[in-house]
Amino acid sequence: MARHSRKDEVSWRKQQNVESRMSEPVSSEISxxxxxxxxxxxxxxxxxxxxxxxxxxxxxxxxxxxxxxxxxxxxxxxxxxxxxxxxxxxxxxxxxxxxxxxxxxxxxxxxxxxxxxxxxxxxxxxxxxxxxxxxxxxxxxxxxxxxxxxxxxxxxxxxxxxxxxxxxxxxxxxxxxxxxxxxxxxxxxxxxxxxxxxxxxxxxxxxxxxxxxxxxxxxxxxxxxxxxxxxxxxxxxxxxxxAFAPEGFAGGSAATGGGPSVFSLSSLDTLENLARVFAEVVDRRSPYTSAHSIVVGECSLMLARCMGLDELTCRELRIAGLLHDLGKMGVPEGILNKRGALTDEETCLMRRHAYLTYQLLRSIPGFERISRWASYHHERLDGEGYPFRLQAKDLPLEARIIAVCDVYAALSEDRPYRRGLPRDEVQRILNKMAREGALDPDVVNVAKEALWGAFDLVAATGSQIAGT
Ligand SMILES: [Fe+2]
Ligand SMILES: [Fe+2]
Ligand SMILES: [Fe+2]
Ligand SMILES: [Fe+2]
The missing domain is CATH 1.10.3210.10 (Hypothetical protein af1432)
Structure with missing residues (x-):
């Protein structure tokens, strides 16, 4: 599996708009x-x-x-x-x-x-x-x-x-x-x-x-x-x-803006379990996405590790991947499972899901970065994505990783209108999307090797790859 050297990693960080960090968690950890x-x-x-x-x-x-x-x-x-x-x-x-x-x-x-x-x-x-x-x-x-x-x-x-x-x-x-x-x-x-x-x-x-x-x-x-x-x-x-919050709870006092993680590895265990619960709640609404969020979470973790991001950031990325489609709870099943093309109005409703993900996650203390990474998964480097139509300079590496994993998982899975695609075809489409300015070509390149081993598992039983 390709792994960037420390030098590569530093130059990577200079080139990209990376939000991660190498230091230990800050002192104001959330209980x-x-x-x-x-x-x-x-x-x-x-x-x-x-x-x-x-x-x-x-x-x-x-x-x-x-x-x-x-x-x-x-x-x-x-x-x-x-x-x-x-x-x-x-x-x-x-x-x-x-x-x-x-x-x-x-x-x-x-x-x-x-x-x-x-x-x-x-x-x-x-x-x-x-x-x-x-x-x-x-x-x-x-x-x-x-x-x-x-x-x-x-x-x-x-x-x-x-x-x-x-x-x-x-x-x-x-x-x-x-x-x-x-x-x-x-x-x-x-x-x-x-x-x-x-x-x-x-x-x-x-x-x-x-x-x-x-x-x-x-x-x-x-x-x-x-x-x-x-x-x-x-x-x-x-x-x-x-009035019923735990003793000493002061709402969003642990807000960190774009700064370092406030989570310890043990609190990340709890968050990951909670995120898995809600990933399943979202995925089970459609037979075509029965393990989609789990796959995106696991692939994001694998890809982030291959790119040399620090462990806390990798784990936060897994949580963002697990929760990226949380806003789909606001999309009717009729649209999620529709076989034909969506009408303009249905497309508008579908596009709202990424925005809903942002609104549902942003108020959790310590989730400032996670809410952005999760809700930017349909943004494109050329500014033509949704819902914020961000430009490349505003899309951190972590969001680019989730965007690649989301497309990778979606193409590998069955959909109402087609069967899951074979690995070579998935890679061909990812390359094309990178050339067209949708996805980050460097992330797609690393994904080629990083997600190689995950493919068969994704195609078969995505949920089995949990626990990597
Ligand atoms: Fe009930
Ligand atoms: Fe109830
Ligand atoms: Fe989505
Ligand atoms: Fe998705």
């Missing part, structure tokens, strides 16, 4: 607790993208869940954990249609997405077949979330696919269940506090059969305060949620 909070509060917004823009279902359920936790005497850490689980509780819902169905009060079969959410989280935790002691620290961190989400529609009275009932359902799952059903009953066209009585009556009807009666009682007490309802208004929601 794992704060990282988890800021990542989940930002990225969970992707789960609510739909025709009507960014809705706030997950954030609302998180606020109500946290209030129930506080009222039940949970510690600050326990409340934050329940709140964070609520922020991603429906991550297993695959399509916009499935999510819309869950917004009805009575859902006939709500278990499938709970099981899928569990499976996605469990795979980021190392799978079901290993004992908890054998899991890494970052895998252990996500484990409680998998279990809470698995049970979040379990009925108190039983009859659940998990076979849990009553007290054997995790308390956090019971809280999310009741909070979730309360939130789907809210009607934003009317004052929220005016709906208190009817919503409480609906919950009370199912207390003891569907919902834990003590949680329904707790909600009844909370709901007496008008502020409980006002806190759920769209305009106040972010502030309401911030």
């Amino acid at each position: 794992v607790e704060k990282l988890l909070w800021s990542f989940l509060t930002s990225v969970s917004r992707a789960l609510d993208l739909s025709y009507s823009g960014i809705m706030s279902h997950h954030m609302r359920v998180a606020v109500v869940t946290a209030k129930i936790g506080e009222a039940l005497g949970f510690s600050k850490e326990e409340t934050t954990q329940a709140c964070q689980a609520a922020l991603i509780h429906d991550l297993g819902a695959k399509t916009w249609g499935e999510r819309a169905k869950l917004h009805q009060f009575e859902v006939a079969s709500p278990f499938e997405h709970a099981i899928d959410g569990y499976r996605i989280l469990m795979s980021a935790c190392g799978g079901e077949d290993i004992s908890d002691e054998d899991r890494t620290e970052s895998q252990k961190l996500l484990l409680p979330y998998a279990r809470i989400i698995l049970h979040h529609h379990d009925r108190w009275g039983g009859g659940n696919l998990t076979s849990a009932q009553g007290e054997s359902i995790p308390i956090q799952s019971r809280m999310i269940h009741a909070a979730d059903r309360l939130v789907v009953l809210l009607d934003d066209s009317r004052p929220l506090n005016a709906q208190s009585e009817e919503i409480l009556a609906a919950l009370a009807r199912y207390a003891g059969s569907v919902f834990d009666p003590s949680i329904v009682d707790t909600i009844k007490k909370l709901a007496k305060r008008e502020s409980f309802w006002f806190d759920l208004e769209e305009r106040f929601l972010a502030h309401s949620l911030a």
Whole structure:
């Protein structure tokens, strides 16, 4: 595999607009607790993208869940954990249609997405077949979330696919269940506090059969305060949620501009696991992209290492690769899976995904560089890319690496309108795109050797190459 010498690397850095660095992480590293909070509060917004823009279902359920936790005497850490689980509780819902169905009060079969959410989280935790002691620290961190989400529609009275009932359902799952059903009953066209009585009556009807009666009682007490309802208004929601952030959390105080990483290698482990979870949430929406984000993440890491970038930057690049298409959560499946050419309007919607990726990632402390690298993956050196139409001078090497890996992965994979292309054909197209001014010719050149070994795996089962 080609590896640039140190001298080559320095001249490379001079030629290119490189954002990486060779020094150790700066002292203001972000703690794992704060990282988890800021990542989940930002990225969970992707789960609510739909025709009507960014809705706030997950954030609302998180606020109500946290209030129930506080009222039940949970510690600050326990409340934050329940709140964070609520922020991603429906991550297993695959399509916009499935999510819309869950917004009805009575859902006939709500278990499938709970099981899928569990499976996605469990795979980021190392799978079901290993004992908890054998899991890494970052895998252990996500484990409680998998279990809470698995049970979040379990009925108190039983009859659940998990076979849990009553007290054997995790308390956090019971809280999310009741909070979730309360939130789907809210009607934003009317004052929220005016709906208190009817919503409480609906919950009370199912207390003891569907919902834990003590949680329904707790909600009844909370709901007496008008502020409980006002806190759920769209305009106040972010502030309401911030009240449940981990101790000492100060929002974006770790912002670093274009500067060095604020992540340690261990916090990068956690971030990579979280990024894998959301990569799968994005990829599973289309059968044609079942491992696309995973492949782009792994190829970006391989290519960055071959180019001699420092290890922290390589790992950050993998995270950017895993999350580069996060904004596709805002594109309807009908467009993602369309066999024929897209209409002008559909193309506009599709192009929006890179911008959405930027908006979803930019507010995470320490993600200033990652959000740019991820969202520039459709930019071109000749300024004809989208959504920012940047010129070559504004495209750092890291963004150029992801752009090459994205095209490489997309060409190697099956699409609705064609089969995955053979390796020689992929290389021919990459060369052509480099000649035409779309991709960086030097990156394409290194990719020729760096990604050689990855090709067969990409073509077969892209997800298998994880862990390089
Ligand atoms: Fe759900
Ligand atoms: Fe929900
Ligand atoms: Fe994309
Ligand atoms: Fe992509």
